[in-house]
Amino acid sequence: MLEVEGLHSFYGEAHVLNGVTLHVAKGEVVALLGRNGMGKTTLIRSVMGLAPPRVREGRVRWQGEDLSGLAAFEIARRGLGYVPQGRRLFPSLTVTEHLTVLKPASVSTGWTVAKAFEFFPRLAERRQHRGNQLSGGERQMLAVARALMTDPALVLMDEPSEGLAPVMVQHLEGIIAQLREAGLGILLVEQNLYSALAVADRAYVLETGRVVHEARAADIAEDPATLxxxxxVH
Ligand SMILES: Nc1ncnc2c1ncn2[C@@H]1O[C@H](COP(=O)(O)OP(=O)(O)OP(=O)(O)O)[C@@H](O)[C@H]1O
Ligand SMILES: [Mg+2]
Known part of the structure; x- marks a missing residue:
């Protein structure tokens, strides 16, 4: 469904992605692992058409279509959802406003605010709270809920568990599993290795802008040398 082929991305002259090739099939959860600064966020932003970085070589294909040259909003409209790293929200908008502001009225999709509240009961309880009145975990839930409102077929999540307590990480794992059951594909960037492997079907390891390892998640978990x-990880 998503095919990234030989992608090279730059910040100015800094060559950060060095020919990344990977794919995500329909309904598949794929983890993108790698230490800090290895290019995970750069890859996700490159796929979403967000600048910087600048893609200078290679291509991203989505359901057979080459996305090169498309604006970020056009890419999002084709069914790619994005949960940015660091849960960017509007401090003064309420939970409900966050979920409605993005949704073009003309588009009727499967995801409604009511459905999002069913999925995230905690957000339903906090629906009138503003972005700056939410806990870290609630912000992360809202960031995921927002990404779903455009009814994506694939969601790219950049470290959704960052800074969350173990119980919230588990909750998030449950949500990812539910989304997968609903048929969504997910490309999941994670520092939390065991959480990623608990929900992923496959994983790629990125090192200085290159894929250096690809395996089934179950195999990586039992492969101490790779870890x-x-x-x-020891
Ligand atoms: N806006 C930017 N301008 C210049 N260099 C950048 C920019 N963003 C990231 N970089 C550099 O690109 C490299 C890859 O960064 P990236 O954010 O993709 O890493 P990451 O794997 O997501 O790391 P982390 O796990 O810390 O989020 C790093 O060396 C980083 O310093
Ligand atoms: Mg990052």
């Missing part, structure tokens, strides 16, 4: 070599 130590690429991820610094």
């Amino acid at each position: 130590t070599r690429y991820l610094g």
Whole structure:
């Protein structure tokens, strides 16, 4: 469904992605692993058509279509959802406003505010709270809920569990599993290796802008050499 082929991305002259090739099939959860600064966010932004970075070589294909040259909003409209790193919200908008502001009135999609509140009961309870009145976990839930409102077929999540307590990480894992059951594909950037492997079907390891390892998630979990070599996990 999503095919990234030989992608090279730059910040100015800094060459950050060095020919990344990966794919995500329909309904598949794929983890993108790698230590800090290896290019995970750069890859996600490149796929979403967000600048910077600038893609200078390679292509992103989505359901057979080459996305090169499309604006970020055009890419999002084709069914790609994005949960940015660091849960960017509007401090003065309420939970409900966050979920409605993005949704073009003319588009009727499967995801409604009511459905989002069913999925995230915690947000339903906080519907009148503003962005700056939410806890870290609630902000993360809202960031995921927002990404769903455009009815994506694939969601790219950039470290959704960052800074969350273990119980919230587990809750998020449950949500990812539910989305997968609903048929969504997910490309999941994670620092939390065990959380990623708990929900992913496959994983790629990125190192200095290159894919250096690809495996089924279940195999990586039992592969201490890879864990130590690429991820610094012992
Ligand atoms: N806006 C920018 N301008 C210049 N260099 C950048 C910019 N954003 C990131 N970089 C550099 O590009 C490289 C990859 O950064 P990126 O944010 O993709 O890493 P990451 O794998 O997402 O790391 P983390 O796990 O810390 O989020 C790093 O060396 C970083 O310093
Ligand atoms: Mg990042």
